Amino acid sequence: MAKAQDIDVEPSEPFRLAAARVVRVRTAELFEYGDGVLDTRDIERVHDMRVASRRLRAVLEIFAPCFPPSEYKGILRDVKQLADALGERRDPDVHIDALQDFSRALSAANKPGVARLIDEQRARQTRGNEALAATLERVHERGLHERLLALAEAAEAAVA
Amino acid sequence: MKARRVKGLDPDGALADNAERIVRVRLDELCGFMPAAADPDEVVALHDMRIAAKRLRYILEVTGPCFGPYAQKATKMVKNLQDLLGEIHDCDVQIPETAAFAAQLQADDAAALRAAAGDADDLDPALLKQAPHAREHAGLAALQTHLRARRLLLFDRFLELWGDYERKGFRARLEYAVAERSGASIGAP
Numbered sequence: 001m002a003k004a005q006d007i008d009v010e011p012s013e014p015f016r017l018a019a020a021r022v023v024r025v026r027t028a029e030l031f032e033y034g035d036g037v038l039d040t041r042d043i044e045r046v047h048d049m050r051v052a053s054r055r056l057r058a059v060l061e062i063f064a065p066c067f068p069p070s071e072y073k074g075i076l077r078d079v080k081q082l083a084d085a086l087g088e089r090r091d092p093d094v095h096i097d098a099l100q101d102f103s104r105a106l107s108a109a110n111k112p113g114v115a116r117l118i119d120e121q122r123a124r125q126t127r128g129n130e131a132l133a134a135t136l137e138r139v140h141e142r143g144l145h146e147r148l149l150a151l152a153e154a155a156e157a158a159v160a
Numbered sequence: 161m162k163a164r165r166v167k168g169l170d171p172d173g174a175l176a177d178n179a180e181r182i183v184r185v186r187l188d189e190l191c192g193f194m195p196a197a198a199d200p201d202e203v204v205a206l207h208d209m210r211i212a213a214k215r216l217r218y219i220l221e222v223t224g225p226c227f228g229p230y231a232q233k234a235t236k237m238v239k240n241l242q243d244l245l246g247e248i249h250d251c252d253v254q255i256p257e258t259a260a261f262a263a264q265l266q267a268d269d270a271a272a273l274r275a276a277a278g279d280a281d282d283l284d285p286a287l288l289k290q291a292p293h294a295r296e297h298a299g300l301a302a303l304q305t306h307l308r309a310r311r312l313l314l315f316d317r318f319l320e321l322w323g324d325y326e327r328k329g330f331r332a333r334l335e336y337a338v339a340e341r342s343g344a345s346i347g348a349p
Contacts (some may be wrong), residue, residue: 014171116300
């Protein structure tokens, strides 16, 4: 599971400076997990990226007053959309995993119904993966990574 | 659930001063879901409490070091709570989904059996063996029972965990941790 990188913070440092540093670290974490995220054979990749997206969204909301509002709103919306798309892929991953575990404990007579539900969840996983691929493409086209770094830069530049 | 607005944040102020304000509001939000969330039928309150736990966890994850050792411990406590509430939420999502899926297979089978009966006066129970999903109903019924039982168990664990946090003075100790830091920053002895 994705462990958040510890970030050194100074209690007395300006909120804006902390915002810039924290957003840079959480942004790097998000995009590091992008490799192989569409590979359904390794469900931990999408899990790690999803957790990273939640952490990034959370710090954007925590440090919201430090950012230029116009840029901030669009970036937060894009991060939310990415987090939602990762969630749509992740939910069937989790469900399939749990159903497979459950099925192992069942008698032969009870297995077909659960297998049927697993098939249903696999179809959902495929749809989720297609939607995620489209969202990742959009993230790239809209330059989300670069915009996040620019947002951190703007917070830092505004230090009085 | 929309997060409660935190008043008085100052981008040019110290990180710890701002973090303290956020932690206080997020902690109050989390604790505010009790006792409503102690009712097992309050699915929405439980879900919202999970979101509130997540928000508190993330602010503590980033700014916990400003508030000393108890804040670090509280981060783990909130994560454990969030994880448990997440497991309960999964049950709350999967129980109706599984029921709807099972109901759809039953409806499909009923339609298929009706067609197979043709112009018979009544439905022959022996036709059940021919139902397209005849072998699948038992497993789905077992799964629904499992999910309901698991939800009951996890909810009991949630009540125990929250009771344990209350006995240990979770809220008061975290409030004390952020207040102590606050006193130090303004030059208090």
